[in-house]
Amino acid sequence: xSTKIITHDDCLDHVNPQGHPEQVARLEHVLKALAxxxxxxxxxxxxxxxxxxxxHPQSHITALRAAAPQEGWSRLDADTHMSPGxxxxxxxxxxxxxxxxxMVMSGEAGNVFVATRPPGHHCERETPMGFCFxxxxxxxxxxxxxxxxxxxVAIVDFDVHHxxxxxxxxxxxxxxxxxxxxxxxxxxxxxxxxxxGGYGNVLNCPLPDGAGSAAxxxxxxxxxxxxVERFAPEFVFISAGFDAHVDDPLAGMxxxxxxxxxxxxxxxxxxxxxxxxxxxxxxxxxYDLEALAAxxxxxxxxxxxxxxG
Numbered sequence: 001x002s003t004k005i006i007t008h009d010d011c012l013d014h015v016n017p018q019g020h021p022e023q024v025a026r027l028e029h030v031l032k033a034l035a036x037x038x039x040x041x042x043x044x045x046x047x048x049x050x051x052x053x054x055x056h057p058q059s060h061i062t063a064l065r066a067a068a069p070q071e072g073w074s075r076l077d078a079d080t081h082m083s084p085g086x087x088x089x090x091x092x093x094x095x096x097x098x099x100x101x102x103m104v105m106s107g108e109a110g111n112v113f114v115a116t117r118p119p120g121h122h123c124e125r126e127t128p129m130g131f132c133f134x135x136x137x138x139x140x141x142x143x144x145x146x147x148x149x150x151x152x153v154a155i156v157d158f159d160v161h162h163x164x165x166x167x168x169x170x171x172x173x174x175x176x177x178x179x180x181x182x183x184x185x186x187x188x189x190x191x192x193x194x195x196x197g198g199y200g201n202v203l204n205c206p207l208p209d210g211a212g213s214a215a216x217x218x219x220x221x222x223x224x225x226x227x228v229e230r231f232a233p234e235f236v237f238i239s240a241g242f243d244a245h246v247d248d249p250l251a252g253m254x255x256x257x258x259x260x261x262x263x264x265x266x267x268x269x270x271x272x273x274x275x276x277x278x279x280x281x282x283x284x285x286x287y288d289l290e291a292l293a294a295x296x297x298x299x300x301x302x303x304x305x306x307x308x309g
Contacts, residue, residue, distance in 0.1 A: 001110035003304045004103060005034060006096040008044040011116045013085025017073060020081070021250060021287040022131040027117050030283065033293035034115065034300055042103070044096030044116055046088070047139070051098055054142040055135045055169045060126045064090070064133060076128050090118055090133035093282075097140035100280040101235070105148045110307030111268075111279040113240075113300045119284040121163035121239045122188060130161065130188060137239050137282050138169035141176050144235045151175060154233035156224060157182075158263055159241020159284040160251040162191030166239065167202055174199030177231040179224045181205045181216060183244070183253050203227050209252040213259050216244070220263055228270055235278045236271040238264070242286030242295035250287050257291075257298040264302040277306055 012024050052061055067074045068087045075081050093116035100112035120137060122130025141153045154177040155170065157163040162182040167190070170176040182191050184206035191204045205219045228236070242260060244253035264281075271279045281303065286292035 001107055001307055003039050003300065003307045004109040004112050005039050005041045005115050005300070006044050006100050006112055007031060007041060007115040008092040008096065010085065010092045011044070011089045014089035014118055015083040015085060016081050020079070022118065025289055026286065026292060027115065029289045029293040030115050030296045033297040037297070037300060037304055039300070039304065042099070044092040044114070045099055046091040047095035047098060047134070051139060051143060052094060052134060054146060055138050056125060064128065080129055080131055086118070086133070092116055093118060093120060094134040094136050094139050097136040097280065097282050098143045101140050101144045101148065104278050104280060105144070110277055111303050112281070113303060114280065114282040116283060119241070120282065121157060121159060121166045121241070121284050122161070123165040124168040129165070132165055135165050135169045137237050138166050140280055140282070141170065141237055145175050150234040152177070152231060152233050153235040153237065154179070154228050154231055155237040155239060156228065156267055157239035157241070157284070158244065159239055160244035160248065160253050161187055161241065161285060162204065163239055164188045164190040167195065171197035171202050174201050177201050177228065177233065179203040179205070179227060181207060181219060181224065183207055183209060183211070183251050186251055207253065210254055212254045213256065216253065216255055216259055217262065220266065225266055225270065232274050234275045235280070236267055236275060238267060238279065238281035239284045240281045240299055241284030242292050245286065245288060245291040245295055247288040247291040248286065257295050260295050261298045261302050264299050268302060268306045272306070279303065
């Protein structure tokens with residue numbers, strides 16, 4: 001079983017206003033950086049409403065459809081905009097994450113990287129925000145539980161911003177363990193250590209500006225990885241944001257590609273031990289184009305090494 005990439009050209013049709021950090025070029029740079037790895041690329045399907053309803057009410061879906069513009073932009077909040085192609089791109093991103101679960105569970109892929117945009121981890125149950133419209137990783141986790149009959153799954157989010165949306169969508173479900181490392185203080189202002197979920201199933205590990213590799217690896221080793229180990233998940237999901245990179249313009253965590261390779265390997269080791277190597281990773285943030293591309297390539301190289309292809 002090999003590593004597969006899920007993406008779709010429709011994800012390039014989500015266009016933000018000029019100067020917005022979540023730009024079309026992000027995905028273009030990621031896909032160009034992944035091309036030399038020679039991995040099979042699979043088209044992301046559109047997520048149907050039935051799948052979206054596992055996390056979002058119909059009112060959320062209806063509101064997004066109503067907000068979708070015929071031209072120009074509609075502004076949902078200060079930094080979350082819809083262009084004519086946004087809704088389709090968001091449905092591809094959610095559908096790609098769900099399709100990735102099916103591919104891994106069926107043995108069609110050993111693990112999958114979902115290279116789509118817009119990202120998802122800031123979208124709450126009824127609130128699109130932070131460039132995000134649907135909770136892509138949370139939707140994939142719920143699909144693994146409810147469609148494939150698994151009983152425990154884990155989500156690890158190493159984006160530099162706290163995944164408030166993912167937390168909102170999963171903290172009331174004891175079958176899902178969610179762990180996040182993130183810079184604090186920083187947008188969106190959530191992710192304090194005392195936020196532990198309704199079942200003790202949330203672990204937040206805030207780190208200060210300038211934390212660097214040593215602090216990041218230490219908290220992963222001391223807190224996140226042991227917690228995932230104790231949970232013994234049957235599937236591991238990764239919210240792979242690369243905006244903790246030293247070159248990223250939106251934060252100051254000061255990580256490097258080596259740190260993303262390191263944590264990817266640790267999470268793959270846990271997946272190999274507990275769940276037959278089942279890993280789905282979804283692209284979240286990362287706003288310096290060169291750093292994003294290099295970091296994504298480092299991350300997916302490790303995924304590829306687990307499957308030997």
